[in-house]
Amino acid sequence: MAERIFGHIPNVFEGDVFENRIALSHSKVHRPTQAGISGSQKEGADSIVLSGGYEDDQDLGDVIVYTGHGGRDPITKKQVTHQFLSDKNLALAINCQNGLPVRVIRGANHKSKFSPEFGYRYEGLYKVVKYWRKTGRSGFNVWLFRLEKITVDQALTYQVSEDSPIYSKTTRTLTAQQRLNRDYSLTLKIKEIYNFHCQVCNTKIFTNAGFYAEAAHIKPLGEPHNGPDTLDNILCLCPNHHVMLDFGGFTIDDDYSLIGLEGKLYVKPEHRINSEFIRYHREHFTFNLPHASQPSS
CATH class of the missing domain: 2.30.280.10 (SRA-YDG)
Incomplete structure (x- = not known):
């Protein structure tokens, strides 16, 4: 195979x-x-x-x-x-x-x-x-x-x-490029853990190609944040709450209570979230939310 x-x-x-x-x-x-x-x-x-x-x-x-x-x-x-x-x-x-x-x-x-x-x-x-x-x-x-x-x-x-077919020799040109490879298995894994339910609102979206949810990084990947592409830095969210997370519409306390929204983040035992990434999100992406800590200098 x-x-x-x-x-x-x-x-x-x-x-x-x-x-x-x-x-x-x-x-x-x-x-x-x-x-x-x-x-x-x-x-x-x-x-x-x-x-x-x-x-x-x-x-x-x-x-x-x-x-x-x-x-x-x-x-x-x-x-x-x-x-x-x-x-x-x-x-x-x-x-x-x-x-x-x-x-x-x-x-x-x-x-x-x-x-x-x-x-x-x-x-x-x-x-x-x-x-x-x-x-x-x-x-x-x-x-x-x-x-x-x-x-x-x-x-x-x-x-x-x-299944593996039989292949022949390839011809290619040489180019110099820089690229960041991320693990898409984690994207699917987080959705499987929560069965495509949003961890904030429990919404499960059905489409003509199956269920839909989004994998959201708490500490963003790439420059300048350089968050890791690891399961402890990823949430399963609906599109609305993904956008809100990315643009500071809400944040998360260390006990998973939501700041800026009512309720608490649903977290299954097999999904361990790194509190370091939650704190990073609070410090860099949320302002003027009730009980949100202010960003560090």
């Missing part, structure tokens, strides 16, 4: 060019040698290839409107039936729900000014920010996914099991 990786592939960098789909598969950047989407409707999609393109695609560089899989005639490439939110399309929807990144590869056959002159070029990580159904140009329902480029300090890595 090989591992499906959500995030950058070790020793592969943005701008690396691969001669063909076999080389691309060998690199593990995109394992399928024919399918445009790599993933499953249970785990999510780890990579996509832009090659040839559906007629409803839009490639704007850092923003891509990607048409889902299915419904095309294999010979004419025209849309001849409706698409459904299942299989590979549901995989991309799961990325949106769980915040999983997807690797994007552009092929030379893709009709875009951003495509390479030859082969397949790795373009880095994108996030699926929304998805919707519409009547496409051919008159059939298609599913569209808006992908936005992830900046360097947002990049994360998560691995799951997948």
Whole structure:
């Protein structure tokens, strides 16, 4: 069994060019040698290839409107039936729900000014920010996914099991890049611990791709805060309380009482929160809240 990786592939960098789909598969950047989407409707999609393109695609560089899989005639490439939110399309929807990144590869056959002159070029990580159904140009329902480029300090890595195909040698160019890899397994772990319930309001949100919740870091990652990507620095929150936490709408006392909101943070025994990160949040992100301590100099 090989591992499906959500995030950058070790020793592969943005701008690396691969001669063909076999080389691309060998690199593990995109394992399928024919399918445009790599993933499953249970785990999510780890990579996509832009090659040839559906007629409803839009490639704007850092923003891509990607048409889902299915419904095309294999010979004419025209849309001849409706698409459904299942299989590979549901995989991309799961990325949106769980915040999983997807690797994007552009092929030379893709009709875009951003495509390479030859082969397949790795373009880095994108996030699926929304998805919707519409009547496409051919008159059939298609599913569209808006992908936005992830900046360097947002990049994360998560691995799951997948069947291993046979690969050949890869060709790549050398580039110098700096990137921060984070562990996406923690994002899923915190949601599993609380069964997608918000730790503040107990809300559990249902969508057409399953339940939705957000993993919120108490002490933010990256400069200048440099919080760790560890389970004791992460909360499971609904979108509203995630935004409030990030922008100082409430904070948390050492005994998990909420400051700025009524009630107490729900914490399960298997989820140990580091009090150092709670204190950091109180000192740096909350002002003018009842009983909130003032920031240190």
